Amino acid sequence: MSVVAEGGPDFAGKKSGFRAERKLWVASILLVLALALQVLISNRRVYAQNALMRPVVSAVCTVFRCTVPAWREIGAFKMQSHDVVAHPGRPDVLQIRGSFRNEAKLPQAWPVLRATLSDINGTPIYRGDFLARDYLAGGQVPVEIGAGQTALIELNVRDPAQRAVSFDFAFRDAAMTPVVKSR
Incomplete structure (x- = not known):
């Protein structure tokens, strides 16, 4: 006769563990985005001289009220x-x-x-x-x-x-x- 625990084995996972893992993923993604935003703002002088990146830098600086350096060509x-x-x-x-x-x-x-x-x-x-x-x-x-x-x-x-x-x-x-x- 075998005995099985009522809640199932520990390795099967629980709903509360899934929610915690999902929150960690969301938090990690938000932290990576915040880091990317900081890198973009702190290096805006370099990125603003790239024709493809300049609109992104301008949009970010509009939101965060930073200055975009003049174009240099x-x-x-x-x-x-x-x-x-x-x-x-x-x-x-x-x-x-x-x-x-x-x-x-x-x-x-x-x-x-x-x-x-x-x-x-x-x-x-x-x-x-x-x-x-x-x-x-x-x-x-x-x-x-x-x-x-x-x-x-x-x-x-x-x-x-x-x-x-x-x-x-x-x-x-x-x-x-x-x-x-x-x-």
Whole structure:
């Protein structure tokens, strides 16, 4: 004659054990989601520079009231025109005028404009990095330059020896470029 315990064997499981296990799974999933959210928010500067992740970062930052850094695509700045002429009233000064366009699909931070002037041998005689407040015509500097927007450049640069014959312009990331002016 065999004797079986009324509640069944211990390894058969009970309803209360299933509920506890399900609560642990739900809690684990919620903790993983919270961790992923923290990683996303703390690394938002990196993720915001990815075109696929930027909408997610923007949505999360809207909910949690964090700031999304400006888009940075330095290669999307294209010089449209430039002209370098002697200043009419000061022979030791060159006037630089021109325009560039933000061809990125998103607004972005203003670039640093690097102007390099060289002599007849191609030797750089002046290199200057200019912030938007230095080169924008009109002096007003919005936070960002819009997608597809064109900006006008106006600069005066000293050339006391009047040796500059060639000019080169490049755009640099303002967050990565210390602004220097050299002779």
